[in-house]
Amino acid sequence: MLHPYGSTKIQSCLSNQSLIFFGGTKARQIFWTVAEKLDLQGAQIASQKPETNITGATIFNSKGAGIIHVWDPAFNSTRHALVGIRPIEKNYTPAGYPWMIDDTHFFFNEDGIHLTNEAAPLHADAVLNYFCNKLVDVPSKSSQAYCCAPYVGPNGVQKMLLLMSSCAIVYHLLSFFACSKRIFNHERGWLSFPETARVAGAVATISLAVLYCYMADRTALFEKATKAAELGTFLCMTGIALLAGLATFKQNRVQHETTNGNMTALPEYRQVLSRQQTEEWKGWMQIIILLYHYLGLSKVLWVYQFVRLLVSSYLFMTGFGHTTYFITTNDFSFRRVATVLLRTNLLNIILAFVMGTRYDLYYFPMLTSLWFLIVWATVPRNAAPGVDMYRFVRRTAISFTLVRLTLGASDIIEPFFAVLGDAGLGLPGIDGRELFFRFGLDAYIAFIGMITAVLYAKYDTCYGLQCHKIAAVAIPWFQPTSRLTTWGATVVVLAYSIFCGCFTDKFRYNEWHPLLSPLPVLAFIALRNSTRKLSASHSRLFAWFGRCSLETFVFQYHILLAADSRGVLRPRLACKLLGRQGCRGVFDILETAIVVAAFLWTSAATTNALSIITKSLAGLGPKALFVFVGVWILNLAWIPAAATTA
Structure with missing residues (x-):
């Protein structure tokens, strides 16, 4: 590059x-x-x-x-070339090796100068x-x-973390074989306990993923190439993904326990923003975001506007989902807070240390963590599940005001992050300006998600259908959106598209985006649930992507893209095996397929591993603090080691 x-x-x-x-x-x-x-x-x-x-x-x-x-x-010499003199040596033209000029790009005009x-x-x-x-x-x-x-080789802390990752992988392999042998011989031992084996396997999986990230993006093992902004490829791949998602469309089903104790799958007759639907929503959005980053289309205004809307949709679901959980379970415990924050931030914090990046580089975990804490602090606590509308409105107004005041004081707060980074505390760096830019772009959409969750809960209460319960019998469908609402949502989407076309640059659009984004998001929800069949169905492919959307977003910076998303990863394995300097056409497609397959497998495996580790750490309770304090003390050597390497 x-x-x-x-x-x-x-x-x-x-x-x-x-x-x-x-x-x-x-x-x-x-x-x-x-x-x-x-x-x-x-x-x-x-x-x-x-x-x-x-x-x-x-x-x-x-x-x-x-x-x-x-x-x-020499270029100003007036001497002429000799004419009519036979060459001393015979000129051998390598016509039998056409790949010497294969993929040659001619950089000169017709004059050849x-x-x-x-x-x-x-x-x-x-x-x-x-x-x-x-x-x-x-x-x-x-x-x-x-x-x-x-x-530039790895510094001391990076070497230590990479060594620990390698040891975790070796330990898991030895434990796996030892556990298999003990179980086969019907022996009891601590290695034979499934929980220990699962945790060791999860640690080894994440260690392997982190090692792969480092080898791919921090060494010269794989080549890196500049992004090629190809709008046609983006549209083509988006169309293919849409067709694949529609091909896996099926009706939602839930597990229900019958009177004899057996589990049976029943269709869901009424689900607006169900878990399957939100996972599907996250999934197709993540596919488009990956294509957007891979092809480098940030300078194409309408694509940028669309992707910004997708990020807003993700934060809407953050506000909606966490609010729904709090008002239906009344679980505001610190265990819940620790579980969510660990699950959201563990991977990107590990990568921040191992890869030497900033915490805010992977901005999705940062934003969702901030908005989770805001939702946790805003939703009122009650003696029983439910919500007090008066207290909710009052606390939401206070929370909204504090967010606006914080954004208004960004010039005062931003230097604090620079001072924190220079303090030598062994923590990943944070760019204050980038943080406030990302946070301010979607300053209202999470509040809209919270309000929507509360109104929807009230709607369910009025009709005797608690959103956290599933009836064991067929529930008559009550149309959540009338035809008038559906037509109104269509008009909103069209008006938003036309209004976006009036902007000439993304800087002007960014000023309007916080105000505009809630409208098309709510319109999409109305359209997505406009019929019973649509509301009670989902795409399995998109839902699978949605379940590992956080990991795919974080890992894309290093094993799909390269140089912290500035380029794309090009292993050139086929070219190296064939001994060619350049490979085009089918070789590029094959190489991209291999990179994408490794990327998706790593993301899916890490998703399961993080769930296991998060559950295990949350189960430790206060003891988990000793683990994090120990890791923090270890990383106090980060800045001296980095300074020595530099």
Whole structure:
């Protein structure tokens, strides 16, 4: 990969030295391309009347940085080539090896001298990477994705964590074989207990996943490539995913215990935002988000707007789901808080230490954790399951006001995160500006989810259908949305789409997004439950993706994408086996399929492993604090080790 250089980074690289381009027309063209990167307006003026201080040299200075172009005297020679002289050696044309020019891209115009408009910036970036990557603090310190940068090995804490992960894998394998032998011989031992084996297997699974992330994205074992923004591919893959999801559409079923004690599957006749439906919703949204990141479509405005709406939908479900749980179970215990926070944050915190990234890089766990705590603090406590509407409205208004005041004081709070990162506490870093940007984009949608959950619970109470209970007999369908509501939801979606088309850039849209996002989200819920069949059915494929949506979002940064999502992972296994420098067509498809399969297997396996570990840690109660304190003390060495490596 080539690290992109802008004006600021070029200034940093060339602040104490000059970059000299020596050559002919090609070197001169690259020279002016770098000048435009440094100062576009100044380069356009200087290119018309370049400043020439010495014979044959062109000097361009801007913002404390200077670049020089010197003509190669050989190109100004007037001597002619000899004509009619036979060559001494015979010219062998390698016509029998056509792959020498396979996948060759021609970067010159028809004159064979000047670079094309697409090739000149690429050559300029290659020159800047070769010259500046060793001088500027590029992300190569945490990733081996960029060319021309020195290799940076793991620091002390990373080595320790990787060693512990390897030991966990070996221990699990030994325990597995020992357990199998003991059970076979009908012997009793502590290794034969299923719970111990499950926890050891879960730790080994997560360790293997973390090792895979490190090997893929922090070493030169796998190649990394620049994203190719292909809107056509995005639309095609989205269509294929939609067809696959529709092909696995089936009616929801629940397990019910009959009078004789047997379990039987009964169809659900009435479920709005059921577990299967929310998992399906998360699943197809996650597929689109993965395609969006993989193809690098952040500059396509309508795709960006759509993905922003998907993130809002996820946070709506966060507010809705946690509020529904609290008002139906009245479980506000710290055990519940610890379970949710552990399940949400354990993976990304481990990766933050092992991969050397910030905590807020994986922003989904960060946002859902913040909103869970807000929901937990907002929903009123009652003596019995249910909700007091007056207290709920009052506490929601107070919570909303505090959120707005916090966002308004972001300039005051942001420096606190920088001070916290420099304090040497052994904690993952947090970018305060990024945190407030993500938090402010969806400042209202979680409150809408909370209100929707309370109103829906009241609706169920009025009709004697508690949302946490499933009747054992067929329940007559009560249409949750009338035809008028369905048509109104359709109009809202169309109006939202038209309104989004009025924006010319995403910065202006971001100002409106917190106000606009609740409308299409609620409209989608109405449309999704507009008929009995739709409400009582779900897609098994999308629901499977939804169950591991958190893990797929976190892992995509390292084993689907690369360089912390700046590029894409390209193992080039087929090319290496065939001994070819470049592989296209079917080889690319095969390689992508292998990467995606490994990514999905890792995500699914880690989902099950995290559930086991979370349950085990939550079962320890206060004893779990000693585990986390020990890990925190261990990581106090993070900053000194990192400083030594740097």
